[in-house]
Amino acid sequence: MLKNIVSKEGPIGRDSMPVFKNWSKKQTLIERVAKTTSDIFGPAGDHLGVRDKWEAHCSRNGTRSFIGNYKDNRFNALFQTSAEILFHRKDFIKVINHVSNKNLKIKAVLADLQSDCVQQMLKALCLIYVTITGPYWWLITSGTVPCLELAPVIKQLESFLQTCTTQPELLVRQEINW
Structure with a gap:
């Protein structure tokens, strides 16, 4: 399906920028978006991230951060992280736009977050999280x-x-x- 979209629309998100043409494409597009976005905004983000700026933004605006750490070996991770990213997407873009010296990873995340096609994919996975995997996971982990x-x-x-x-x-x- 993604190949059909790419053949129709062209490269998506960061892949549409020449500077990223040689970057790894081992993961699916949406896995990459989940991982890199949580890497730069999440609690266990790497040194290339903007967690400090994200926390300051949340504090200033009275926003509760829902972004977690993406763990690709967990059943619900991709669906939940997609929902978290979709929920904060506009705020993530605002924070990144205020970063003066964006490294390539931050530029890649910004390109992905600004892509309408990526947004639609996030919405699809968010829908699955909200209607299926989230409630199911809650049943399992709640102990009820x-x-x-x-x-x-x-x-x-x-x-x-x-x-x-x-x-x-x-x-x-x-x-x-x-």
Whole structure:
């Protein structure tokens, strides 16, 4: 699907900038966006990031930061991080625009955040997080329902997702019945 989009729209986000043409493309585009954005804004961000500026922005504006650390080995990470990025996207762009000497990683994140195509992909994963993986993960981690009692829920979820392959509009309905 991404290849179809790229062939129609051209390179997306940072990949549309000549300076990044030789950068690694091992991860999918959206994995890269999740990882690099949480790298520069997240609590365990690297030295190339802007965590200090992000915290100052949040403090000044009374905003609670939801961005976490992206862990690609966790079931819900990509969906949750996509939702966090989408929630803070406009503020992230504001913070980056106030950075005077942007390194290449910050420029890459800015290009990705400003891309309409990336925003649409984030929205799709956010929708899955809000309607499916988030509630499911909450059930597992909250301890309110023993894991062994989740089998019927998983069967309902499987059936719902199978139906969504032919009727994707079901994901955006007010009531999700799985």
